[in-house]
Amino acid sequence: MTVTRPARLTGAALCAALALIAAVWILKDLAALGSPVDLAWYWAGDHFFLIRGRSATSLTDPVLLAVSAAGAVAALRSRHAASALAATGTVTLALRLPGLWAADSGALVTALAELALAAGLVVTAAAGRRPATAAYERLPTRPPTGRAVTAGVLLAVAAAVLTLWEVYWATELPVEVTVDRLTGGRSVVKPALAPPPGWLAAMLVGLYATAAGSAFARARHSRAFGLLAGGFLAAVGLAEVARAVRYELAAHFDELPTVQQLGLLSAAFGLLAGIAVLVLLAARGTQDPAPTSYGPAGPHTPYGRPGPYGSYGSYGPAGSMPPAPPSPPPPGW
Template sequence: MLIGRTLSPGARIAAVLVLLALALTNLGWIIRDLNEAGRIVDVLWLWTGQPARADNGLWASSALDPQLLMVYVVSAAVVPRSGSTRGVVGTLGLLTVLLRLPRLWDSRVNVWPLEPGLATRVDVTTYGTLLLGLVLLVLALTARRDTASAAGRPDAEASGGTGTGPGGPPARPRRWRARVAGVLALALAGVATAWEVHWSVELSGDSYWDQVWGDRYLFFPLLGSPPGWIRWATLLLLLAVAGTALARAAVARPLGMTVAGLVAMGHLLTLVGLVRADYLQHLGSADTETHLTFWTSLTGLPCALLVLVLLLAREAQPPPPSPAGERWAGREDLAPLGER
């Protein structure tokens, strides 16, 4: 009987190597920006959304790079032993491709004055990152095996039937926790939708879509995505988390925890940026949009963390049946006393 699917040992090793390559790529560009910054703290302020200037006037990394760096490193440590490896790898492949995709049509490197070789390095990073993201997706979709045969193996039994071992099936979230997490994710998606309605009204038609698709004159880090694209990607991912959590799908745990973690870090950086901009000292003079931004992040941060915590708990799986028990399935009354 088909219990679940996970990655083979060889596919796990390949996934770890890809994740480490992605982490090192992000780390390299972060180090580049730290070297270009007049002060190291300027890079931190850039990640919070505050204006900061590099020595050559151009930044490569965005707030997503340190966040993805942490996710890649943690996932590389989890993949060798988790029963939800297929969901983890697929989620990170989807995130990598989705968040780097706008670089394919970004023409800023062709019109901005860049240091020699920088445009080439940006292009190589873009295509290499997208390729690695596609590799993760292919591994999640094709490099899989039936875990039903793992029932009698020591590694499956060592997981205690929880789906935590490499031979165990992926564990679903617990029932009431999944429902609460799904509702919270749906609420976060609703707030994100309200903000998109606001921006579509606030900005003219062309300006709004330039925020989504990018424009050669729109300033954001070279390896970053347009702000509107990130907002829409976050909205769609939150809807996916809500749907999978309410359905108690096995992928809800890796997808939900990853997306919730990124959303929480994004809200935290926004709050730090507002505090640094002396928002709390100028509450009376701040405009409505700034107030709404502050309260969105102040409430969104604990909501996202709660989604992560709720999906952390996995549903307990029954222990694998013994071969003797399988022989008498449905006829327990006829089984010898020692095999009942």
């Protein structure tokens, strides 16, 4: 399946609009905090140093900015950008849906705008597809088996680890706090645009599991969803590892409680696994072999390559001449 040119241009425009909204909020936070370094540490989860104000953005916003920009570039450059547009739209829908019940009016307006743009991306990716119209038109590539299986294993393990952490916190925290972590209730303090932590964890588990399944199946859309999942996995792991290094938790690993040790190990695994998934799936995949058709003169391929018997085209063995025209030739020959 390929994407029509009008659909590609529409998808690129929608992705650019999503990236622009994220960029405007990030610039607003930079103006409020006055320091890109402070904003980066805020995204990493360090909120204790802020004395000049609060940030409305979270780690998901720069990641969504990068994802939207990549989706726009993919739509402009490739006829096979349907999976990239669909992945961008689906993840944006999942992340911005809790903004519909946000108390902040700016976050609510942003959520409505981004949900509309994301829904348009999904519709554009679905409606703009068309089947290959010629035998020589290439289909989207698939990742090689070894790289796909390795990436699938890493993403499946990441999904399992995050699920276990959410089960642990559900058993440790009161029921009302667990519910607030899913819905963004009063007991959860978070940036205005950030999804509730439980909601974000559930979305990431679904993304990692979906990307792992598509990688195991070597589906044509596995690269788009796998790269998206790898980006989130690496970003979350990097933020947690950076925060641990800043407060010298890694240097005193042996002195930490078991829960913090497991959390630091999980963060390190997420960082390394995310980078590995990006490396494994970033390279161009492999093309399916061209189908062999059988005509009256024997097998041949639609690309004019030699068939099993050395033929070029459908005229028989290599070196033979095409058949003579009929005599007398019909009208218009």
